[in-house]
Amino acid sequence: MRGYxxxxxxxxxxxxxxxxxxxxxGIVAIKAGKVLTLSGAPVTNGxxxxxxxxxxxxxxxxxxxxGASVIDASKSVVMPGxxxxxxxxxxxxxxxxxxSEITPSFRMSSAIDPQSKVLKRAVQTGLTTxxxxxxxxxxxxxxxxxxxxxxxxxxxxxxxxDAALAIAMGSSSTVGNRTPRYQPPTSFYYRRPTTRMAVxxxxxxxxxxxxxxxxxxxxxxxxxxxxxxxxxxxxPIRVTVRRAIDIRTALRxxxxxxxxxxxVGCVEGYKVAEEIAEKRAPVVLGPFYYHARDxxxxxxxxxxxxxxxxxxxxxxxxxxLASNAESQSDDLLTVATVAVRHGMPxxxxxKAITLTPAExxxxxxxxxxxxxxxxxxILILSGxxxxxxxxxxxxxxxxxxVYQVD
Amino acid sequence: MKRTLLLxxxxxxxxLCRWPWAAxxxQPLAIKAGKIWTVTNGVxxxxxxxxxxxxIDAVGKNPCVPEGAKILEMPDTNVMPGLIDGHCHLGLALDxxxxxxxxxxxxxxxxxxxxxxxxxxxxxxxALRSGVTTxxxxxxxxxxxxxxxAIVKLCGARTDDWVLRRNAGVKFSLGNEALMSDRRPTxxxxxxxxxREELTRGKNCGGDTFxxxxxxxxxxxxxELPVYISVxxxxxxxxxxxxVDECALKATLVGAEQGDEVATMIAERNIPVIYAPLLRxxxxxxxxxxxxxxxxxxxxxxxxxxxxxxxRDLRTSAIIAAKYGLSPxxxxxxxxxHAAEILGIAERVGSIEIGKDADLVILNGSPLxxxxxxxxxxxxxxxxxxxxxx
Numbered sequence: 001m002r003g004y005x006x007x008x009x010x011x012x013x014x015x016x017x018x019x020x021x022x023x024x025x026g027i028v029a030i031k032a033g034k035v036l037t038l039s040g041a042p043v044t045n046g047x048x049x050x051x052x053x054x055x056x057x058x059x060x061x062x063x064x065x066x067g068a069s070v071i072d073a074s075k076s077v078v079m080p081g082x083x084x085x086x087x088x089x090x091x092x093x094x095x096x097x098x099x100s101e102i103t104p105s106f107r108m109s110s111a112i113d114p115q116s117k118v119l120k121r122a123v124q125t126g127l128t129t130x131x132x133x134x135x136x137x138x139x140x141x142x143x144x145x146x147x148x149x150x151x152x153x154x155x156x157x158x159x160x161x162d163a164a165l166a167i168a169m170g171s172s173s174t175v176g177n178r179t180p181r182y183q184p185p186t187s188f189y190y191r192r193p194t195t196r197m198a199v200x201x202x203x204x205x206x207x208x209x210x211x212x213x214x215x216x217x218x219x220x221x222x223x224x225x226x227x228x229x230x231x232x233x234x235x236p237i238r239v240t241v242r243r244a245i246d247i248r249t250a251l252r253x254x255x256x257x258x259x260x261x262x263x264v265g266c267v268e269g270y271k272v273a274e275e276i277a278e279k280r281a282p283v284v285l286g287p288f289y290y291h292a293r294d295x296x297x298x299x300x301x302x303x304x305x306x307x308x309x310x311x312x313x314x315x316x317x318x319x320x321l322a323s324n325a326e327s328q329s330d331d332l333l334t335v336a337t338v339a340v341r342h343g344m345p346x347x348x349x350x351k352a353i354t355l356t357p358a359e360x361x362x363x364x365x366x367x368x369x370x371x372x373x374x375x376x377x378i379l380i381l382s383g384x385x386x387x388x389x390x391x392x393x394x395x396x397x398x399x400x401x402v403y404q405v406d
Numbered sequence: 407m408k409r410t411l412l413l414x415x416x417x418x419x420x421x422l423c424r425w426p427w428a429a430x431x432x433q434p435l436a437i438k439a440g441k442i443w444t445v446t447n448g449v450x451x452x453x454x455x456x457x458x459x460x461x462i463d464a465v466g467k468n469p470c471v472p473e474g475a476k477i478l479e480m481p482d483t484n485v486m487p488g489l490i491d492g493h494c495h496l497g498l499a500l501d502x503x504x505x506x507x508x509x510x511x512x513x514x515x516x517x518x519x520x521x522x523x524x525x526x527x528x529x530x531x532x533a534l535r536s537g538v539t540t541x542x543x544x545x546x547x548x549x550x551x552x553x554x555x556a557i558v559k560l561c562g563a564r565t566d567d568w569v570l571r572r573n574a575g576v577k578f579s580l581g582n583e584a585l586m587s588d589r590r591p592t593x594x595x596x597x598x599x600x601x602r603e604e605l606t607r608g609k610n611c612g613g614d615t616f617x618x619x620x621x622x623x624x625x626x627x628x629x630e631l632p633v634y635i636s637v638x639x640x641x642x643x644x645x646x647x648x649x650v651d652e653c654a655l656k657a658t659l660v661g662a663e664q665g666d667e668v669a670t671m672i673a674e675r676n677i678p679v680i681y682a683p684l685l686r687x688x689x690x691x692x693x694x695x696x697x698x699x700x701x702x703x704x705x706x707x708x709x710x711x712x713x714x715x716x717x718r719d720l721r722t723s724a725i726i727a728a729k730y731g732l733s734p735x736x737x738x739x740x741x742x743x744h745a746a747e748i749l750g751i752a753e754r755v756g757s758i759e760i761g762k763d764a765d766l767v768i769l770n771g772s773p774l775x776x777x778x779x780x781x782x783x784x785x786x787x788x789x790x791x792x793x794x795x796x
Contacts, residue, residue, distance in 0.1 A: 244524070
């Protein structure tokens, strides 16, 4: 009996090995019942042709070349891999260098752990592109990175380094900082900011300093280099805000220093939807908890409003749905389903987990939709993606199968 | 033929000119009230206030009411201008009250209180219900130079609607709250030295400084930006006046619970006082002190310092002061026009005059009776609170 099992395992192993090898070298063709390209109209009974990890062609009536390995998904739905614009971090160690408050040159790419279990789960939930952000303990946390959950080393995974500068407003960055009282200020946590006033001031001061630096001829300070590049718009600025008041402050400071910003979190975004739309700031919503009351730690963000996405979209805001680094809400298909239930248009919801986050992250030339020339990051589902009973059957990253149900 | 064409063109022009005006302009409002306390022009019995575009368009016995105006017939009511709170911390207690205290360092002139203000907070709505329509928001008491104040109206959906002054002056604190055991200053002499040092730095800096904190202190030292100095005892009040003398500051005293002891000194310097009686912590007899200060010729406004105290205390303070001898006229002015003058916003609010913002409080009795209740509050011509029907 044991020998039988062993043989079977060996057989299945060799089978997967051969298909993987085959796909790597040659051409892969997916026969799809339905293709949701997201950039154009859906294609019924079409073929997706993959060459060298890129999409070579999509459509009906495409001849499948000889020697191509064929994936039969004729009863399934094919769509682009999901993009999480603020993913659960697949890193080792602390998400912030906590010894100081402003750390623009802190690079998340140096902390990526290719063996992280987070990546495995990401693939199983359909994620093929992840933005990994520095934590929220520091006011200016550092630089985030866009990765794919496939590759042996960090370098293989990264598709865009220095993808955005992370700023945390509201009480996120004040938590843990203390004012000196009853004892000498020996810990490095005795520091600003401890209030919203100081959060706003320290941001203004940092940008002010960056402007001064840019105007001078010094070229030595790596932190200032990054801040001034961000002010010039070379690195996008992502601000984590939850309350309406912090959203307003963020928009005001962005106005004062004339930089475009992406807003992350935005739990109370629906209260100031029109102001956000006017400033054309894209929004990365999340996390969406199913049991918000349990989130004592995130006191500020407990008021999770599922209508938020729908209201913001109606006001004309570009909305992406993300897990925002919370593993409880990293099943983006379900998040999108519930957002549709609460007023988000279906097309917008599908884009909000694929093309829109790709655009916000600046990687839409490679991922986010199924188009000729883009990376072959593909989901194959047993049914419509926004139906809870649909199951992810297969996930391809760069044309290679990285997950498959038996 | 030509004439008809001309007529059409003229008509078209008229329509074009008129159309955007008609679209932007909300329906005019006329309030017919039993008594109108204009504050600056006495009381009008059975008068009418006409509001267009959020401003007061006409006041009087029988002004011309525009066609199509919405008319509120309230013959039994008293109308007064919206109350002005000279010093408070409304909408700043989000998760913790410490939002107003950034105490890591003692001098934080660069902090702006507006960055911490939440216009949708519950205590803001409570304030509106008690008739307060304009407030000075201030940082706390634990820093000698605490930050920049702001003057806001307590209503309006968008930021531009409710901000009257983004930087209305700098808050100083000379009370013992500003002392700490583990950062400078720890003593009263240290506190005064620190403030003098900072003001000197501001005064002596050249025009080309890049440090925003020094820039603010420079504007303070040059008398361009007003300062609001929080003091409690006699010695603090005197120390404040010494600093004002030395540095020629444009100052207002806040608190000044014992100000009557040195009332002549304050009056000589023409320094107004925003009196914060802190009713919850003191006896109502303490309001006698306002009478002494007003008698010496000091311009008085009241402060609630809410949410440290209850906001209903604002009108109550004036009423109790009147009970101890403050003339009713001055009591009423201290809640409205005097407060507006002290804060430098009298061209917008503080009285019922043509051209001013239509911020009105409608009560079922005299404003200076404890039994009178606020029935309706109007800010910028919009009804923002309406009490239940009797």
